[in-house]
Amino acid sequence: MHRTQTKVIQIGNQVIGGGNPILIQSMTNTKTEDVRQTVKQILELEAAGCQIIRCAVPTMEAAEALKEIKKQIHIPLVADIHFDYRLAIAAMENGADKIRINPGNIGSRDRIQAVVDCARERNIPIRVGVNSGSLEKELVEKYHGVTAEGLVESALDKTRLIEDMGYDNLVISIKSSDVMMCAKAHTLIAEKTNYPLHVGITEAGTLYSGNIKSAVGLGIILSQGIGDTIRVSLTGAPLEEIRSAKRILKTLGLYQGGIEVVSCPTCGRTRIDLIGLANQVEKMVEDIPLDLKVAVMGCVVNGPGEAKEADIGIAGGVGTGLLIKKGEVIKKVPEEELLTCLREELLHWEE
Numbered sequence: 595m596h597r598t599q600t601k602v603i604q605i606g607n608q609v610i611g612g613g614n615p616i617l618i619q620s621m622t623n624t625k626t627e628d629v630r631q632t633v634k635q636i637l638e639l640e641a642a643g644c645q646i647i648r649c650a651v652p653t654m655e656a657a658e659a660l661k662e663i664k665k666q667i668h669i670p671l672v673a674d675i676h677f678d679y680r681l682a683i684a685a686m687e688n689g690a691d692k693i694r695i696n697p698g699n700i701g702s703r704d705r706i707q708a709v710v711d712c713a714r715e716r717n718i719p720i721r722v723g724v725n726s727g728s729l730e731k732e733l734v735e736k737y738h739g740v741t742a743e744g745l746v747e748s749a750l751d752k753t754r755l756i757e758d759m760g761y762d763n764l765v766i767s768i769k770s771s772d773v774m775m776c777a778k779a780h781t782l783i784a785e786k787t788n789y790p791l792h793v794g795i796t797e798a799g800t801l802y803s804g805n806i807k808s809a810v811g812l813g814i815i816l817s818q819g820i821g822d823t824i825r826v827s828l829t830g831a832p833l834e835e836i837r838s839a840k841r842i843l844k845t846l847g848l849y850q851g852g853i854e855v856v857s858c859p860t861c862g863r864t865r866i867d868l869i870g871l872a873n874q875v876e877k878m879v880e881d882i883p884l885d886l887k888v889a890v891m892g893c894v895v896n897g898p899g900e901a902k903e904a905d906i907g908i909a910g911g912v913g914t915g916l917l918i919k920k921g922e923v924i925k926k927v928p929e930e931e932l933l934t935c936l937r938e939e940l941l942h943w944e945e
């Protein structure tokens with residue numbers, strides 16, 4: 595289903611599906627039992643634009659910590675459960691707004707039923723997650739390996755199991771570190787279900803390769819109109835996941851707000867430290883709530899022309915740089931004042 599046609603699911607104070615904005619998620623990497631550190635990280639992520647947060651719940655102490663964490667944060671809290679159905683129940687009793695389980699590793703039908711019953715009583719959505727690393731043996735054999743078709747069948751089998759238990763407040767996720775397999779699986783499953791999809795490339799890698807894999811994978815999936823909430827998984831600080839998720843959505847035209855910085859690739863005409871300047875500008879604009887394009891160009895000769903599509907820009911020259919609006923030079927600025935001058939312009943922005 596196109597994201598405008600998926601079922602609307604309420605997760606705490608947020609909704610996904612049915613054409614609602616695609617929400618950005620991340621996962622804490624603190625010990626969930628450590629309430630203070632976990633809350634600190636979640637508040638930082640909230641400030642950066644995280645809209646749903648997930649915490650691992652590997653122990654009963656972690657499940658109980660959710661209660662205190664919930665009181666101190668403002669975004670929905672998802673409990674991530676592996677294997678132990680009692681932890682899923684305890685997480686819900688302690689205020690989780692959603693739980694993420696793989697019914698395949700929860701065990702017997704009775705145990706899954708107990709989790710579903712608890713979710714139903716509280717109307718808590720369940721994310722049914724399947725992962726290429728834990729695809730059932732039968733499906734690996736049936737499809738001669740781990741395939742997109744196998745992942746889809748596994749996810750649909752599990753949602754059917756929960757539906758048969760009388761519950762359909764569900765979100766589905768299919769994860770694979772193989773980008774093209776993941777993309778294909780999303781195309782296939784979107785034809786077969788109207789549950790909202792949580793999209794992400796799992797085990798994508800370090801900041802560098804993880805960002806590229808996530809951008810390619812999410813780009814293919816989201817540009818087909820598939821996906822209701824995303825997580826960029828990086829072997830890095832969770833804050834980086836939020837920055838990347840916002841950038842990917844913005845690039846696809848699926849995110850309102852935030853300044854986009856464009857900068858020239860530098861060439862033999864560049865006479866200033868443009869790489870340093872562009873990085874400084876990118877950091878400097880992070881807290882400015884405007885929806886604009888800012889250009890950072892390396893020379894005063896071609897810079898203004900090349901920055902035409904940006905709302906505002908700077909072009910660096912030795913000693914003196916230029917401030918540019920829509921390709922027109924507005925004023926000359928001493929090189930060392932370019933950054934502050936740009937910031938002032940943005941803080942007092944008028945069309």
Ligand code: SF4
Pocket residue numbers: 858859860861862863864891892893894895896897900
């Ligand atoms: S803006 Fe100037 S420095 Fe940058 S790539 Fe173009 S010509 Fe080279």
